[in-house]
Amino acid sequence: MSESCLVCDEVSGDIPVPGGQLEASDQVAVFHCPIVAPATDVYAGYLFVVPRRHVPGFSGLTEDEAEAVGVAIARWSRVLEAVGAEHVYVLRIGHGVDHLHVHLVPRWPGTPSEVSWLHVDDWDGARRVDTPAAADFVSTLRTVGVA
Numbered sequence: 001m002s003e004s005c006l007v008c009d010e011v012s013g014d015i016p017v018p019g020g021q022l023e024a025s026d027q028v029a030v031f032h033c034p035i036v037a038p039a040t041d042v043y044a045g046y047l048f049v050v051p052r053r054h055v056p057g058f059s060g061l062t063e064d065e066a067e068a069v070g071v072a073i074a075r076w077s078r079v080l081e082a083v084g085a086e087h088v089y090v091l092r093i094g095h096g097v098d099h100l101h102v103h104l105v106p107r108w109p110g111t112p113s114e115v116s117w118l119h120v121d122d123w124d125g126a127r128r129v130d131t132p133a134a135a136d137f138v139s140t141l142r143t144v145g146v147a
């Protein structure tokens with residue numbers, strides 16, 4: 001299924017993601033959020049964990065897919081913490097795109113306490129990067145993730 005599904009296109013590579021996929025198995029894909037025009041930057045470390053198959057939500061996952069998604073959420077949360085995230089928010093929203101995608105959003109040190117989780121990626125001092133810097137960051141995450 002890929003009749004204009006943004007996530008299917010990211011999983012298939014039709015829409016490039018910075019630095020390529022961090023994890024790609026039969027069941028799950030993990031990648032850094034790409035920059036979507038008109039934006040020119042993206043929040044560093046903003047990852048998506050998605051089932052490879054087009055499934056709208058958790059209730060549609062097979063047991064194997066659910067296990068793979070859960071393990072990937074744990075693994076890449078650990079990696080974000082290993083590179084300095086003081087907290088990793090895990091969100092499933094799903095109003096805009098009907099292909100399950102779990103957001104992993106790091107809270108980086110130096111984020112003022114008054115900045116809520118909802119704005120951790122867009123306050124004035126948020127760690128935002130362009131595509132080459134996001135790709136470099138993905139390389140670092142990949143190195144830590146396989147260690």
Ligand SMILES: [Zn+2]
Nearest residue numbers: 005008054099
């Ligand atoms: Zn899809």
